[in-house]
Amino acid sequence: MGKGARKRGPKKDKAPKVREVFVGQPFEGLAAEPELIALREFVPSATAPLSLVDAGERKITLATVLPMAAAAFVRTDGEVFVGLQVQTRSSDVSRDLGRAIRWALTAEPGDVLPVPDTTSPPADGERLQDLLVADAELDVTLHPNFDWWLPGDTDPSGEVKVSLERANEAIMPTERLGTGSYWVLAGEKAHLRWVRPEPEGRLMQALARLSAAGELSLGEGSRYAGSFRAHGLLVPVWDLDPEAHAREWAEPAEQLGARLEEALKSVDAEPLTAAERRARDGLVGRQLTLR
Structure with a gap:
């Protein structure tokens, strides 16, 4: 080995790159497609129970916006919500939501998923089309405010209170x-x-x-x-x-x-x-x- 040459260790395999393919129509094939788009794009405060293919006894409610624009959370009373209007997204919104739903299926009261998983490699069975009953419509309930974020007569505090007040002020009658x-x-x-x-x-x-x-x-x-x-x-x-x-x-x-x-x-x-x-x-x- 020549003077000044550096000894090299064994060559390490690089992690395979995940090719991101943009999905322009992420809710295609679902009867609820128009409603999903409306709730994600311009409806301020609304909820709708999801018809899941296999959720066991757990009930999950789809929502427009959650506290701090979270991807999903479980209220302290056990009610489970998945949010449509979030801060980050991947190239496939359907996959983001599907992963949030799968997280919510095993989450505990008080658990929060701040952002959807947008970095894991795509896998089978994690899109909305895999998890929802394809021909099920959404039974949408509109709310005049975001008080449904909290159970019963709970008084909000801290960041949740600030987020709730700001969200209520921004609501447009719908x-x-x-x-x-x-x-x-x-x-x-x-x-x-x-x-x-x-x-x-x-x-x-x-x-x-x-x-x-x-x-x-x-x-x-x-x-x-x-x-x-x-x-x-x-x-x-x-x-x-x-x-x-x-x-x-x-x-x-x-x-x-x-x-x-x-x-x-x-x-x-x-x-x-x-x-x-x-x-x-x-x-x-x-x-x-x-x-």
């Missing part, structure tokens, strides 16, 4: 009008945000057909504002008269839904006319950013 369909009062404006399960191209054709026919609004005091994408689905948005109560829009929204269903059937049978194509081009350009 009402559910149907599956994936929510009225939201955002400051001085009111909106209908509607997560639709159809493929984007087909949905845009149906919306264009209604637009060309002058049937895309919910009636007086409303107008189609545009749409945004969330987890692989399109979310059309309508501006509504903020002076009208949410219940006043329930029937118009139902009627719009019926018109949209008919339009979806018709675009499968008949191509768009020139006027409808122009309307589609106009709608495509009206992309919104959710704030």
